Amino acid sequence: MTARGWFLFSLMGVVWGIPYLLIKVAVEDLSPSMVVFTRCALGALLLLPFAIRQGGLVRTVRAHWAPMLAFACIEIIGPWFTLTDAERHLSSSTAGLLIAGVPIVGVLAARFLGDAEVLGARRITGLALGLAGVGVLTVPHLTGGDVKSLGEVLLTVVGYATAPLIAARRLKDVPTLQLIVPCLTLAALVYAPAAAATWPAQTPAPSVLAALAALGAVCTAVAFVAFLELIKEIGPTRSTVITYVNPAVAVAAGALFLDEPLTAGILAAFALILAGSVLATAGGAGGRRPGGRRAAGESEGRTTGGPADSTDDRTDDRTEGRTEGRAL
Template sequence: MTARGWFLFALMSVVWGLPYLMIKVAVTGLPPAAVVFVRCAVGAALLLPFALRQGGLGRVLRAHWRPMLAFAVLEILIPWWTLTDAERRLSSSTSGLLIAAVPILALVVARVPGGRFGAAERLGVRRLAGLGLGLAGVVVLTAPQLSGGDSRSLLEVLITSLGYAIAPLIVARHLKRVPTLQLIAPCLTLATLVYGPFAAAGWPSTAPTGQVWISLAGLGVVCTALAFVAFLELIREAGPARAVVITYVNPAVAVGAGVAFLGEPLSAGVLTAFALILAGSILATASVPGDNPPAPTPAEPRAPADRLRS
């Protein structure tokens, strides 16, 4: 991976480890739909002017609206609501650790026969062992919640993880030539329009606290606008398989933030689950003998419109 790729990887490892803390604070003052609405509205307001300034946005939408809609649904519209709703009951640490299963899910989805998301490959002993370890980590982490009757929250995080696993594959396969801003700005705008009526209907009569507004601002500016530009550039730089490996580091940031700022417990079960999921993800996504590397393709010139212009 290039120096630029490593920089984007390091940035995303931190930036997308923070939303779990911010969502946990935000849902103390606003319902999930309102949190998603504000997050998307802030991100769209920041990015849409630049996307429009680039020109040709209408042409991009006409040519790629189907995969763009699929990306918006699987990366934003469904996962952000399910994750936010789940964090009303789950700790931010638990949510962040469960999302660490994304590389494992991405491996499984990418190898579904038919080639819709990737090439079907033999998993091999190492990858199967990784899947088993990752599943064991998820079981260790979720067993207490299941015994407490909170299966709904766990299902919501699973839905979130599945969406996060599939969306980068859609970008790599169908949207690679779409400029970053012209992909994400319309998706955030669509999500803003979808969640606007629900946010208005459920907006509380009492004003949210300053902490809630700070968390919403962080979600919109850092964890949405900045993060999406960096993440889509990382997918193009390193590919979807390596891009989702940021979820190896995200849980550590999520757990550390939850412990430091919210006083969430750092139990032996959490540490064990983290070790199992991390080891499983590394094994499951590692290359194995017999894999056929993709044929090299000529480097495509980077269009000026694919850059954030000031």
């Protein structure tokens, strides 16, 4: 993976690791619809001037409205509500830990949709290590939620795993801002009536307002720009591996701000998660079909971030980065 890819990956690991804490703070005083509406509206307002400045926003929406609608529903409108509603009953750490199932579901979804990408032994090992680390963190927390909340998080996982595939296959030529702004705007409009109906009778506490501001500005506006650029840089499957880092950040935030315990088991899980992330996102030698022909996933790797057949991972990543850059 290129230096740019690692920077985006590290950034996403942090900015999408703290929303669980912020959502938990916000839903103490506000409805899930209100939280989602405010987050989407603020993110859209912050990014709209930049999207307009690029030009062609309306033309882009007209040309790509169908996949953009699918992306908005599967990535934002559905998952953000189910996750926020689940956190009324689950701890922020538990929610963050359960979301770490996204890479596994992402691999299965890619296979179901006909992606022939060759994962390779290193990436499979990385996925397994990351899942083991998540298991160490998750099992002690599973008794803290109910069936409905756990089901809502599962729906969130499916959405988070599927939406990047849509972005990579159908929206890779759409400028990042011109994809994010219409999707966030649509989500805000969808939740506006419910938010108005549950508008708080009094001004929320400063901590709640600060959580909403951070959710909209950092965890939505900044994070979405970085995430879509990450998909273009390393592909949809590898990009979802950030959800192995997110739980570590979620647990650390819980320990720092909610006085949740930080045990030796949690520290060991951190090591497994980080090691798994490195292996699962590294470029590796792709498989070959009989007769020396490269597997289909190798050629796709140059547009979706999948692995390519090379003895030098760094050279391979540079090739991916240059090709994907031309596609933007």
